[in-house]
Amino acid sequence: MxxxxxxxxxxxxxxxxxxxxxxxxxxxxxxxxxxxxxxxxxxxxxxxxxxxxxxxxxxxxxxxxxxxxxxxxxxxxxxxxxxxxxxxxxxxxxxxxxxxxxETSLDAKIAAGDETFAALAPNQDSGMDGRALQRAIAGLPPGQRTAIELVKMQDMSLLDAATASGQSVGALKVAVHRALIRLRNLIGAPA
Amino acid sequence: MTSTDTLIDGLAASARPVRRLRAPLLRAAAYLVLTAAVVAALVAWQGVRADLLMQLTHPGFFLSFSGAIATGVLAAWSAAALSVPGRSRRWLLLPLPSLAIWLASVGRGCLVNWITLGNDQVQRAEVIDCALSLALAALPLSAAMLALLRRAAPIRLGAATLAGGLAAAGLTSAAMTLLHQHDASVMVLIWNVGTLALVVMLQLMLARAMPPRAT
CATH class of the missing domain: 1.10.1740.10 (RNA polymerase sigma factor, region 2, helix turn helix motif)
Structure with a gap:
């Protein structure tokens, strides 16, 4: 407008x-x-x-x-x-x-013969899909969900995330830690 | 309609009246009134040092005492200004001349006393007493400064916090000088510079642990 x-x-x-x-x-x-x-x-x-x-x-x-x-x-x-x-x-x-x-250029990885990219099929993650992770994040308590979204998904520093969420840096660290443990349990990823 | 237009619609629809931030000088004045109340309470509890009037006639003592107060007052004004977005970074320079006078007079006094008198024996009880007063003055003054900064929206949080720490340190140190006799030795330097370092660190730690929401 x-x-x-x-x-x-x-x-x-x-x-x-x-x-x-x-x-x-x-x-x-x-x-x-x-x-x-x-x-x-x-x-x-x-x-x-x-x-x-x-x-x-x-x-x-x-x-x-x-x-x-x-x-x-x-x-x-x-x-x-x-x-x-x-x-x-x-x-x-x-x-x-x-x-x-x-971030690293994908072309450079392939050109260098990186085995992850040279032999793609054996390296594809079959056990977990993005939607399961999104559902798990949505099921977190609000404080932990905000912490994960800001720090891990939006890639903010702890200080920036603390500023944005109004939580202390310490509280945010604890929330991220607890959220990661909970997510690992929910989606069955290795600790 | 773009998402920015939607955001503007949402912000405008949710807007409520806000209490405007007062001018930096008024906010600094409110902080100084609170500081005066804390110092008055400490004086009422512990009493002023016996030789205060006599000491005030010594230029070295007068310069370091008034330098600490001036640093506290000017740094409080500087912190209040720096906490408002868009104010010049040069506000940080305001307390520097008085800080130089304060530290230079403390340093010179110590050097002279160290040479002529040697380091006097400091009683352990006196140190504990001083440390207690220091904590009782430094904690409320640092907490009040944090509240003053959080009420604003400091973009330059580091500069505002540094000035705020300087304000709390100068005023805490002046309060200590008012209450305790520790002017005949290197203890002056330890108390003044130690207070400065401790309170500024306390302020930076508090600001880091509790950043303002708006920034």
Whole structure:
């Protein structure tokens, strides 16, 4: 949804945001719609992949929502928004760089004669399918499910996951550990 | 409609009025009022040191005492500002001149006393007493600073926590100077710098264990 033309002017954003802080939902919708193209441009300038940029944009909007009490309407809004945007984009860049460091090119593996890929059939996992794992994760208690989703599936660091879930790092470690034990028992994987 | 549009619709529909964060100076002032109450309670319990008025006439003592207080006050303001997204990182520089005065005067005083008097005997009971006061001052001041930082949405959690630890350390150290006589020896350095290191570490550990939800 494109922002209303008059609200696209950043001069209106502080006033709209102040009304949003007071609980005006229409003003909040208008200001979120108005800042989105600007935030999207920042995300796309830092993240080449448009899908990653859009995911980062959604993270930024969620952070704007959680941190909206910290904006002072008497001050310029762009530095406040830019600080939140930079933090979330940096988080995503860390995740992408961790993921890239773990991934290895499949072609390179095959070319190197890696036996896992050279003889695919004997190495295919026949005992477990992804749906069983998804069902097992869905059956976990909420705290453990959140911990597994953030730390293992979204690849967040413990500190980032603790921040996102509002749990302490210690509590999160315990939840991940218990969830893994439970999942192993549920799907019968070796410990 | 894209998923981002759906997200915006959801956020707008769920928006409730929020209490705006007060200006950093006001939040720092509230922290300092709470600190004054903690120190007043400790003074009421243990009494101020007998030679306080006399010591205040010595420039070295006055500089280290006022340097610790100034560091605490300015670092509290700096922490409150750094905890707001978009504020300049240069806020971290605010307490540095007073920190330099505090540590330089403590260091110089120790060196002079070490050379002229030697290291005096420190009674074990006195050390335990000091450690108890230190914990009673440092814990509430660190916890209050954590609350001040968590109420905001610090993006630069490290910088805000460092400034917050400096604030709690400066004020705890000033409170210790008010309560205990340990100015004639290297104990000054141990208490001042030790307090600084301990409280800043405590603050960093608390912040790591309980990160703010918004960041």
């Amino acid at each position: 494109a922002p209303t033309k008059s609200y696209a002017d950043p001069a209106h954003w502080p006033d709209l945001f102040a009304r949003a802080q007071d609980g005006d939902r229409a003003a909040y919708h208008a200001v979120l719609s108005a800042i989105t193209p600007w935030l999207r441009a920042i995300a796309r300038s830092r993240l080449r992949d448009p899908t990653e940029a859009e995911d980062a944009l959604q993270d930024i909007l969620l952070t704007v929502h959680h941190a909206r009490h910290s904006y002072d309407p008497a001050r310029p809004i762009k530095p406040w928004l830019a600080a939140l945007a930079q933090a979330r984009i940096a988080d995503r860049q860390r995740v992408l760089s961790r993921r890239a460091s773990r």
